[in-house]
Amino acid sequence: MKIVVQVKLMPEAEQAAALRSTLRTVNDLACWVSQVAFARGVPREYELRKHTYLHLKAQGLGAQAAQHVIKKVRDAYTTLHANLRAGNLGKSKSRRRVKAESKPIAFRPEAAQPYDDRCLSWQYDAQTVSIWTMAGRIKNVSFVCAADAFKVLQQYHKGESDLIERDGVFYLIATCDVPEAEAYEPDGFIGVDLGIVNIATTSTGYQAAGRGLNRYRKRQLALRAKLQKKRTKSAKRRLKERSRREQRHVKNTNHIIAKTIVTEAERTAHGIALEELRGIRRRVRLRKPQRVTLHSWAFAQLGDFIVYKAKRAGVPLVYVDPAYTSQTCSQCRHIDKRNRVDQGLFICRGCGVVAHADRNASHNIAARGAAVWTAGRESRVPATP
Numbered sequence: 001m002k003i004v005v006q007v008k009l010m011p012e013a014e015q016a017a018a019l020r021s022t023l024r025t026v027n028d029l030a031c032w033v034s035q036v037a038f039a040r041g042v043p044r045e046y047e048l049r050k051h052t053y054l055h056l057k058a059q060g061l062g063a064q065a066a067q068h069v070i071k072k073v074r075d076a077y078t079t080l081h082a083n084l085r086a087g088n089l090g091k092s093k094s095r096r097r098v099k100a101e102s103k104p105i106a107f108r109p110e111a112a113q114p115y116d117d118r119c120l121s122w123q124y125d126a127q128t129v130s131i132w133t134m135a136g137r138i139k140n141v142s143f144v145c146a147a148d149a150f151k152v153l154q155q156y157h158k159g160e161s162d163l164i165e166r167d168g169v170f171y172l173i174a175t176c177d178v179p180e181a182e183a184y185e186p187d188g189f190i191g192v193d194l195g196i197v198n199i200a201t202t203s204t205g206y207q208a209a210g211r212g213l214n215r216y217r218k219r220q221l222a223l224r225a226k227l228q229k230k231r232t233k234s235a236k237r238r239l240k241e242r243s244r245r246e247q248r249h250v251k252n253t254n255h256i257i258a259k260t261i262v263t264e265a266e267r268t269a270h271g272i273a274l275e276e277l278r279g280i281r282r283r284v285r286l287r288k289p290q291r292v293t294l295h296s297w298a299f300a301q302l303g304d305f306i307v308y309k310a311k312r313a314g315v316p317l318v319y320v321d322p323a324y325t326s327q328t329c330s331q332c333r334h335i336d337k338r339n340r341v342d343q344g345l346f347i348c349r350g351c352g353v354v355a356h357a358d359r360n361a362s363h364n365i366a367a368r369g370a371a372v373w374t375a376g377r378e379s380r381v382p383a384t385p
Contacts, residue, residue, distance in 0.1 A: 001180045001311050002159070005149045009129070009170040010142040018133040019170055023163065025134050026069055027107040029056055033073045038104035042081075045074045060134055068114045076105045112162035112173065120161055120172075124154050129172070131163070143172065152176050167240070181314030186271030186373065189318070191366030192261060192306070193325070193358045194275060194299045197343055200257050201358035203366040204264060208257045213250065220246045251301065258305035262313055271316035273369020274303055275325070318376075320368035329353060330363035 011019060033052045037043065040051065049070050056066035080100065083089050090097045119132040127150075130139040145153065159175035191203040199208040223242070227235040265272050277299055310317045326346075328335045334350030341347050346357040 001178050001308065003152070003176050003178055003308060005145065005153045005157075005174045005176055007143045007145045007149070007153065007172040007174060009172060010144060011138075011170060015138050015141055016170065018135040018138055019131075019163070020165065021135065022133040023111075023113060023165055024109045025059070026061070026065065026113050027109050027111050029059060029061065030069050030073055030107045030111070031104070033070060034076070034104040034106065037073055037077060042074075042077045045071060048074060062119070062132060064116060064118045065113075065132060068116070068119075072107075072114060073105070076107075080105065110165040112164045114160045114162050115172075116160050122153075122157065124150075152178065167243070178312065180311045183314050183316045184269060186316045187269045189271045189273045189366045189369035189373065190261070190265050190268075191273045191362040191364065191369060192275075193362040193365060194277065194302065195358060198358050199253075200261065200302065201356075201362050202261060202264070203359070203362040204268070204270075205359075206260060206264060207358070208260075213253055216249060217246060254302040254305050258302060258309050261306055262309040262315055265310070265315045266313045271318065271369065271373060272306065272310055273318050273320050273365045273372070274306065275322035275365060276319045277303070277322060316373065318369050318372045320365055320372055322365075325361045325364040325368075326357060328360075328364050330355070330360050330367070 009019070033048070033056070036051055037048055040048075042048075043051075049067075052070055053066055056069060057063070061069065084097065084101070089100050115131065121130045123129065126140070127144070128140045128142050130137060131141060153174055153176060156176040156178045157174055158177040161175065162173040164171050164173065189203075193201045195201070195210070196214070197210055199210040199213065201207045220242075224239065227239050261272065264270075307317060309315075324335050327337055327339050329339060329346075329348035329350060331353045332348060332351040334348055336349045339346055339348055340357055342357075344357055346355045346360045347353075
């Protein structure tokens with residue numbers, strides 16, 4: 001299982017200048033490679049290399065750095081084409097899709113640049129790195145990170161690391177290959193219902209209310225609007241200081257929720273059943289005031305956190321179809337749209353059971369998870385006559 005560890009670099013003034021110059025140069029050249037690729041119909045990586053490699057070398061890039069720039073551009077176009085095929089950029093001839101298809105991909109000056117073991121080496125005892133730059137290889141660049149992250153980095157680092165600059169601070173995003181724990185045979189499943197009013201509700205009784213997070217988002221939205229309206233230097237400085245603050249807060253909240261759910265499943269020897277919610281933003285139709293709330297909902301991030309934490313702990317996990325989970329009675333299985341009286345109340349028209357709507361849905365998800373797990377273990381081989 002691959003996870004990433006973020007490491008903060010603490011370079012001296014000359015080292016920081018070399019790193020900044022390197023990022024600007026490689027991303028400018030990546031934009032040039034992107035223009036060549038776009039003009040030639042985005043050829044394969046080997047074909048693109050024949051048209052760009054010598055020019056990159058002449059601009060002062062090392063052999064490995066030149067290869068990484070070409071690969072970065074080709075990977076960006078691969079991702080773009082995958083999004084186009086999946087319909088993530090709208091239908092054919094839509095404004096957003098035409099804009100994406102009509103011009104070469106551009107790279108920001110601070111965009112990430114991949115480094116492999118030939119361009120970057122780690123000295124764990126001294127907590128420093130040696131890294132290639134346009135000014136030559138610089139050594140003894142100090143780094144800091146959390147104690148747990150450093151332990152994972154030291155034991156499981158494998159593969160490339162990305163150098164990025166964020167608000168004048170340099171980071172290395174290191175890839176680590178952590179072994180997965182062996183999954184046990186679950187004694188039932190915990191259903192997890194994801195939502196906006198209640199971020200996560202489980203069939204065991206745990207409920208992570210979204211009231212505090214939604215209030216925090218509204219305050220941040222109002223404050224950003226107020227500062228953007230002023231347009232003064234101090235307002236712009238405040239906006240820059242507060243950038244990504246909401247993102248970090250939501251990420252930390254999702255980490256806490258995911259850890260609570262996985263720990264409970266591991267303690268009770270249960271598996272976890274999640275709804276398959278990919279593409280929900282394209283499927284649903286909402287009024288304008290509700291769109292901000294939906295598009296701020298980081299359900300995919302929470303799901304990803306639950307998945308990787310479950311894999312590390314050896315907790316079995318399955319995805320289930322979310323259709324009608326909020327309209328189905330968990331007791332008698334009667335399905336009726338009118339069963340869902342309002343956001344928080346469920347009253348079955350068949351048997352009359354009264355329950356919390358999200359709790360009822362989580363029980364349905366748990367039952368579907370058990371069915372999916374059993375179906376996956378059953379043999380599909382025809383019986384021998």
